[in-house]
Each structure stands twice: as C-alpha cells, then as structure tokens.
Amino acid sequence: PYQHHIESATSTDGLNWTKDEKVLIEHASVPTAVVTPEGKVRLYYVDASKIPETTNCAESSDGGKSFTVLNCTIGKLSSEKALDPSIVRLSDGRYRLYYYGAAGNPDTQETHYVVSAISTDGVRFTEEGRVFNYPGLVDPDVFWTGKEWLMYVHALQQGTIVAKSSGGTN
Numbered sequence: 001p002y003q004h005h006i007e008s009a010t011s012t013d014g015l016n017w018t019k020d021e022k023v024l025i026e027h028a029s030v031p032t033a034v035v036t037p038e039g040k041v042r043l044y045y046v047d048a049s050k051i052p053e054t055t056n057c058a059e060s061s062d063g064g065k066s067f068t069v070l071n072c073t074i075g076k077l078s079s080e081k082a083l084d085p086s087i088v089r090l091s092d093g094r095y096r097l098y099y100y101g102a103a104g105n106p107d108t109q110e111t112h113y114v115v116s117a118i119s120t121d122g123v124r125f126t127e128e129g130r131v132f133n134y135p136g137l138v139d140p141d142v143f144w145t146g147k148e149w150l151m152y153v154h155a156l157q158q159g160t161i162v163a164k165s166s167g168g169t170n
Contacts, residue, residue, distance in 0.1 A: 001029035001048040008064055024067055025058055030084045030139065034095070034122070042122060043067060044085040044097065055082040055099055057123060074117050076127045082115070084139040087122070088168075095122040096168065098131065098142045098151070109157060112137035116169055131169050134161060142168070 006025040009017040025031075027049040034042050041064045047056035055074065058067035074082050079101035086098040101115035114132040117125035132140070136156030143150050149168040155161050 001046050001053055002027050004029035004048065006031045006043065006045060022065075024064075025069075028056075032086050032141070034087045034089055036122065037093075041067075042070075042087075044072070044087045046083050046085070052081050053083070055085045055097065070123045072123055072125070074125045074127055078115065078127060078129075079113075082117075086140050086142045088142055088144065089122075093120070095119045095125075096128075096142075097125050098140045100138050100140065101130070109136045111135055114140045114151065114153060128169060131165070132163050137161075144168070 004027070005023045006028045007023055008020045010020060011017045025043070025045065028045040028047060031043050031045040036042055041060040042057055044055060044057045046053055055072055056069065057072040058069045060067045081102040082099040083102050084100045088096050090096055097117045097119065098114055101113045111133050113130045114137060116128045116131045118128050119125040132151060132153065134155055138154050138156065140151050140153040149165040151163040151165070153161050153163065
C-alpha cells in the first residue's frame with residue numbers, strides 16, 4: 001500500500017461521479033469515512049507511510065478538500081497491524097473501529113480475525129477483542145440496519161461473506 005493514495009470524487013445525485021483531480025493522502029489505502037457530530041469528515045485508512053503499516057485517521061473541516069492527520073492509536077493492540085478499517089458511530093456517541101488484525105501476510109488461507117476497538121473521541125481507541133474469524137478474511141465493512149449489525153467481509157477463496165450480530169461484537 002505504500003504506492004497507494006486516497007483521492008475523492010463528487011456527485012450531485014449519488015449515482016454519477018466526477019473524479020476530483022487531487023491526492024488527499026499519500027501512502028494510504030482502503031479508506032472509510034464518517035461525518036462527526038461537528039460536521040467534519042473523518043477518514044480512516046491503512047497508513048503505509050510507516051512500517052509496519054496500520055490504521056490511521058485524518059480529518060477535514062472544509063468538506064473533504066484537505067485533511068489533517070490525527071495520528072489514530074489503538075491501545076492493547078493484540079496484533080502487529082490493524083488493517084482495512086471500518087468505522088461506525090454508536091448511538092451513545094462512541095466510535096467502534098473494526099479491522100483485520102494482522103501479524104503476517106494477508107494473502108494466506110490461514111484463519112484471519114476481524115477485531116473491534118472502542119473510542120470516545122474517534123482517535124484514541126482501545127481494543128475490545130476478536131469479533132469474527134474465518135480463513136483468509138480481509139477488508140470488513142460493518143453497518144447497523146436498525147435491527148441488527150451486518151458485516152460484509154471478503155474471504156480470499158470464497159468472495160464476500162455476510163455475518164450478523166445483535167450487539168456488533170460477536
């Protein structure tokens with residue numbers, strides 16, 4: 001991911017997009033975003049500017065035109081890396097970060113783990129633990145439907161897997 005970067009695209013209808021001709025963050029991959037209660041756009045991404053690469057976040061107060069890196073941290077991290085982040089804002093105002101907890105090569109069929117971490121400010125997280133595991137998992141995306149939590153996650157040999165949870169932590 002060191003050669004990757006994050007760009008943006010804009011749309012007036014959500015269907016037709018125009019690429020903005022500007023790199024927002026260098027050496028970054030697998031972005032996901034949330035809008036904070038203050039109306040700021042916050043990006044979570046794999047930061048490959050340092051080794052080992054891991055999750056970081058950046059924030060924009062100008063509608064996504066420019067970003068300031070916030071230096072996201074995950075306390076009690078049980079793996080070497082936290083990759084492929086997915087962020088959700090909980091009904092109590094906290095943030096939950098889901099990620100592929102990686103130690104080695106993500107391109108293997110060994111059992112991979114999706115892990116969650118919790119934060120009150122969306123920048124300083126504390127790992128909660130493993131929430132899902134399966135051979136070859138990468139790139140989780142988690143959503144609250146109003147009734148249950150759904151995780152869409154890619155398994156290297158199987159494609160997309162959909163997992164359900166009532167509480168979002170298992």
